[in-house]
Amino acid sequence: MTVDACAALVQRGDPDRFAATMTAPVAARAPLFVLYAFNLEVARAPWVTKEAMIAEMRLQWWRDILAEAARGQSRAHEVAGPLAALIRDNDLPAGLLDRLVEARRWDIYADPFEDRAAFDAYLDDTAAGLFWAGACALGAPAAAEAPVRAFGWAAGLAAYLRAVPALEDRGRVPLIDGRAEAVAALAREGLARLDDYARTRAAIPQPARAALHAGWQAPALLRLAAREPLRVADGTLALSEFARRFGLTRLSLLGL
Structure with a gap:
């Protein structure tokens, strides 16, 4: 163990x-x-x-x-x-x-989400909850919960959008509205939450920000989904290998 x-x-x-x-x-x-x-x-x-x-x-x-x-x-x-x-x-x-x-x-x-509130709660309890748990384990105070959860929800959304084709292959109905314009709007909501995080990130002590590293791809992925939402359905919502390696190097040097 x-x-x-x-x-x-x-x-x-x-x-x-x-x-x-x-x-x-x-x-x-x-x-x-x-x-x-x-x-x-x-x-x-x-x-x-x-x-x-x-x-x-x-x-x-x-x-x-x-x-x-x-x-x-x-x-x-x-x-x-x-x-x-x-x-x-x-x-x-x-x-x-x-x-x-x-x-x-x-x-x-195989049941779809009951409504948008249920979808939001799923991301909040899974992705945002995990990010907040990590921040808590690294000493984040209660005042840091809102910015951490905003970041975590957006990061969870980015990961979830990447998983949409696999979920559909398994017989699930992953999105409340799978139309391209709805997917783009959802991605923009994720970007808005990243903006919320950026405005309030000072509440997160530097050591606890390491808990956010796992979501480092979210800004680029959500911008891509907002600009080209059809990538979600066809399974091509991903960063290039060069962008991934560069991003990890930058993350290692500068953090979030």
Whole structure:
């Protein structure tokens, strides 16, 4: 039960997030790798089986892990063990992570989002919640929650738009409105949230900003989606390899 095992899981299962985390200060990497390994395990749970009941049980297992961690208990598991230690040592609110797990129940079923509010809540509880958990683990104060969540929602939207073709292939209805003009408008909303973050980012202490590194591609991806929304449907919403390498280098030198 080591952080190294969590880092290895992230490297294999979420290489973009792994690369971004490696640009963070060394001291910030361990808590982030634990959270990202947890997120990866939870995000996978609805997709590893076609049996809804089994998927529900997998998610419930993680909710049980979080409830135990909140009571100071831990299990001998490569992610659950370090996660319990992280919650204990950083006074991390387990309820925040529990909402992330609960939100993933949407991924189990083929039902579309009920309305735009449900879509927004999904991004807030999954992506924005994960970014805020990371910032909390790195010492962010309560005053930093709004800018972190604004950034996290936008970063989550960018990642979600990239996943639209895969979700459709799996029989899901990922967007409330999939028309090109609606997708472009949604991307512009994400950019507006990035503007909100930029205006209020001073509330985030420098050490906690490492929790935002995983979302570094969001501004460029959302600008591209706003300008060329058809890229979402055809699966070409991505940065060039040159832009990716340059961006990671810049992130390593300057941070966010």
